[in-house]
Every structure is written in structure tokens, then in C-alpha cells.
Amino acid sequence: MNYVLIGNSVAAVNAVAGIREYDREGDITIVSAENYYAYGRPLISYWLEQRVHEKDLPYRPETFFAQNKVRVLLGRRAVRLDPEARQVFLDDGESLPYDRLLLATGGRPLVPPINGLTPENHYTFMTYDDVRRLEKAASPGREAVILGAGPTGLKAMESLVRRGVKVTLVELADRIWAPALDPGAADLVTGFLQDRGVNIYLNDTLEGVRQGDNGRLDLELKSGRRLAADILVVAIGVRPNVELLQDLPGVTINRGVAVGPDLSTGLPGVYAAGDVVAGNPPLLPHAAIQGKIAGRNMAGGRETYKPVLPYNALGILGLHIISIGLSAAGEGYEILREADPAARVYRMLVLQDNRLVGGLLINRIDRAGIYRYLIEEGIEVTSFKDRLLQPDFGLLSLPDNLWQQQLAK
Amino acid sequence: MKKVYARPAYCMNCHLCEVNCIVAHSRSHDVFRAYKRENLRGTGRVIVEEKLPLSVAVQCRHCTDPACVAGCISGAMVKDPATGIVYCQEDKCVGCWTCVASCPFGAIRPGEKNGRPLPLKCDLCREEGEPACVAGCPNRALVFEERRAGA
Numbered sequence: 002m003n004y005v006l007i008g009n010s011v012a013a014v015n016a017v018a019g020i021r022e023y024d025r026e027g028d029i030t031i032v033s034a035e036n037y038y039a040y041g042r043p044l045i046s047y048w049l050e051q052r053v054h055e056k057d058l059p060y061r062p063e064t065f066f067a068q069n070k071v072r073v074l075l076g077r078r079a080v081r082l083d084p085e086a087r088q089v090f091l092d093d094g095e096s097l098p099y100d101r102l103l104l105a106t107g108g109r110p111l112v113p114p115i116n117g118l119t120p121e122n123h124y125t126f127m128t129y130d131d132v133r134r135l136e137k138a139a140s141p142g143r144e145a146v147i148l149g150a151g152p153t154g155l156k157a158m159e160s161l162v163r164r165g166v167k168v169t170l171v172e173l174a175d176r177i178w179a180p181a182l183d184p185g186a187a188d189l190v191t192g193f194l195q196d197r198g199v200n201i202y203l204n205d206t207l208e209g210v211r212q213g214d215n216g217r218l219d220l221e222l223k224s225g226r227r228l229a230a231d232i233l234v235v236a237i238g239v240r241p242n243v244e245l246l247q248d249l250p251g252v253t254i255n256r257g258v259a260v261g262p263d264l265s266t267g268l269p270g271v272y273a274a275g276d277v278v279a280g281n282p283p284l285l286p287h288a289a290i291q292g293k294i295a296g297r298n299m300a301g302g303r304e305t306y307k308p309v310l311p312y313n314a315l316g317i318l319g320l321h322i323i324s325i326g327l328s329a330a331g332e333g334y335e336i337l338r339e340a341d342p343a344a345r346v347y348r349m350l351v352l353q354d355n356r357l358v359g360g361l362l363i364n365r366i367d368r369a370g371i372y373r374y375l376i377e378e379g380i381e382v383t384s385f386k387d388r389l390l391q392p393d394f395g396l397l398s399l400p401d402n403l404w405q406q407q408l409a410k
Numbered sequence: 411m412k413k414v415y416a417r418p419a420y421c422m423n424c425h426l427c428e429v430n431c432i433v434a435h436s437r438s439h440d441v442f443r444a445y446k447r448e449n450l451r452g453t454g455r456v457i458v459e460e461k462l463p464l465s466v467a468v469q470c471r472h473c474t475d476p477a478c479v480a481g482c483i484s485g486a487m488v489k490d491p492a493t494g495i496v497y498c499q500e501d502k503c504v505g506c507w508t509c510v511a512s513c514p515f516g517a518i519r520p521g522e523k524n525g526r527p528l529p530l531k532c533d534l535c536r537e538e539g540e541p542a543c544v545a546g547c548p549n550r551a552l553v554f555e556e557r558r559a560g561a
Binding site for chain 1: 415416457459460461464466468471473475477479480481482483484485501502504505506507508510511512513514515516517518519520557
């Protein structure tokens, strides 16, 4: 069996592990557009603030690829797929035949058309190359404007602040990280950041970029506000890299690539995993789980991917946030909430029909995974609702049959 | 694989498993030094939960497909393919705590050692042989054994 994996990040690496559970011998080739072995993408912000060094970026040790007998083609792009001939063509003209192909091309930063915005006058925040370029500009005392206050913008903000850069966040929504933070939590985080010197403009966006005579950027916002900056980072979202499958009969593209429960795409032998998959939140745990399952299925497994709700753990300047599921929901839901503003603690659980559907924990995150378990399993919580936010909440707070079942695993 | 199983009917809430866990994961392997010099109080990788008179020790279940490993952004958390033990390569951890949000047992706690993040989770004392919590349990409320999956 001949496996070709397009992409060399978390989904592809986990697919290798999945394939090798079933097939020790088949040939595996990874085609990597980037010039690096797989690294944990979220580590780029830690690298930028020098908390992680280059040697600690690899997601798996280099021996992983040799041990699993994987041929890795670095710095090469797949440009065309011929599903009939089961061949994929690379940018240098080489063609690779495959029996099973994994599309694990991920996504790329969404950069909207903005007057005056050019590749040279802005940064994105997704790859190691992005932060290597940003590092040269991010010197103490300089000013940066970050468009988008979601998790990517917030991590970019953190690393720039730690480098001594003065940061302004510009966010189109009425609060920062609106999909994960309800208004109360967003207020808390906003206050925390403002106390650390971060400017935050909400309900606003970037409309024009001009290069001033002094080499600095003159940024015009929708509100009419003008900001001067040395650095502009665009972090408003990602777009799946679907080009390889675009316009091929038998494939459905709905922003991402539509897949069946086994992560197959509809083309014979072609699977997809990670950020490129339609409807999949662009989050690392989801890419890892899908990659593993796709790999197993490519090699003869028969496993179904049960969609995992979005969840995220984000540390920003010492504040720790965990969001799970519908963590920003309000109206129409039952809300349990506990807040201690002095300690910057905020804990909120979102319920619907006596089942947990979301959770948001700031600065007191112990046992968070138990909430995620209750959400994922759709467990009715009526009998222990009053214990959910107790300080000693744990497995024993659950009904006997549940904790006994969990501890027997 | 062999795992630690709790037998709550035999647990007397003495918390010795936590103490023995801390000592086993200390540099000195000495209870006095671990608490008074290395400042490791509260860093047990097993949690004794109480709903008196009931008490039970909770620790990592070393899942077949661990959510903490899938969620780890740095590649620090791994499952040893040979032994099945799920453990953290601590020098690679950046303390994002996705593992804390991932674990369906709440068996990973955010910790810190010498200013570095340290996920507090059971590694079955993989460098020691029999887990220290089991070896030191005075009433066999913790046992280290192979059970059929799901049994």
C-alpha cells in the first residue's frame, strides 16, 4: 500500500501513527509545503517571546519519521490531483502515485481586501516563518496594531507585549474573543489587558493602510479613528486550503472539504483531516483526533469520527482561560456563574434542558475536563447541579454509577 | 495494560497515596526533604476525593486514545507505545493546560516547579516499577493490576 499525505502538521503526523497501527510496511510519503518538520503551530507565540527555543519546536522528534519509515518531502507543494490515475503532481513536476491519499493541508490566514494592505506591510500569525519575520520588527518600544481579538490575535498580543511592544487590538465584534467569552468574561479579560497597557478598540475594523513618510503605517479605522503603527498583524480567521480538490467531480467543498463519518472525501482512496475539513473547528485537538482516525481508516480500519465540540485552553499574560462548547451563550440558556473579580476568577456553566452545553473557566481551571466529559456525553445533571461549581467539585460529585464507571476504565 | 485501580470501600482517606506520590516524584526521594526543601506540597499526581464517609483516589486512566495527548500543542504529552503509559515530557510543556481541559477524569492538574509549568498527572512511576501510591497504601485500597478493558 502506498500512502501520500499532503501536509505535515498535526493531522498528518497523527495519520502516520494511525496508519502504522494497521500497516507496518506500506510506503508513506509526506509532502510538506513548509521547510520544517512538523511543529506545534501554537508554539510560535512562545518562540517569539523566547519561552520556547527552536530545538523544542518539533511536534515529534525527528526520529519519529525514520522509525515510522516515512519519506518527508520538505518545501514541496502538491499542485494537482488526478483521482482517476490516483496520482498527485508536485510543483516541481514530480508525480506521486498513491493508493490512499490524505488531504491535511490545513488552513491559511484570512486576509480581507483592505485599501493599501500589501503582503509587505502586514504580518500574519500562523507559521514559524511568520514569527521569524515578525521577530525582526518586534523590538521594545515599537507599536503594533493587531486586527482581530480572537485566540490568534490574543496570543500574538501576548508575545508582542512580552517583547516590550506596545499593542493595540482592533476587534469588529462588541467584545474580545466573542465566540468563546460571554460579555462578563470579556469585560474581565479586557480590564486585565488594559491594566497591562494594551489598547482595545471594539466595534471597529481596519479600512485603509498607508505608508507614512517616516516609514510607519498610518491605519484608518471604520470609525474614522487613525492609528500610527510600526507593525500590523492580521488575525481575523483562517480559510481551509482546499485548492487541490477544488472543482473535482465527486467532492463537495463547503468552505472546507466535506467528509463522511470515516473522513473519506468521496474520491476513491482520498481522505481529509484537520483544519481543511468542512465544519471542523480549526483547533489542534480536533486535527490530531481526525488525523489518527483517518490514518487508521486509510490502512483498513473502520472507525467513525464523532465530532468533538470546540474547546480551547489559552494563557494570556498569566491569565488562564478554558472554554468548552457554547461557552459564550446567554439568553435562552440556564447559566450558573461564579466570579471573583479581585482574583480574576470567572467560572460559568451553560445548561440547556438540564444538560451542560458549555463551560468557561478563568483562572480556576482545576477539573475542567470533567465538565467537558459531561458536555460531550450529554449527561443529565439535575441531581448534582448544585455541586457543579462547588470548590471540591470532582468525580465524586457525579452519580455513583458514573464515577464508578469512569474509575473502572 | 496494568493500571492502578481504586477500591473505595477500602479507602480510609489517609492521603498517604498523595504523600508517597510526591516523594516518588521528588529529587531527594525523602519525605522530609520533599516537603520542606523541595517545596512539593500539593503536587501529588493522584487526588483523594472526599464525599465523607466515602473517599477515593483518582488518577490518570492511561486511555487507549488519550484526549490529553491529542490536545497537547507542544508534543510534550505522549503515550509510550511499548508500555501504554501516558506521560508528559516536562521540559517540552509550555503550560497551555489543554490537557487539563481534555481529561474526562479531571486527572491532570495545572502545577508548577521552579517557575516552569508542570502538569500533575500520574505516570505510573514509570521509572520506579510498582507505583508508589500502591506500594504505600496501608489497606490495599489501590491495586496495580491488569483488568479486561471496560471491566
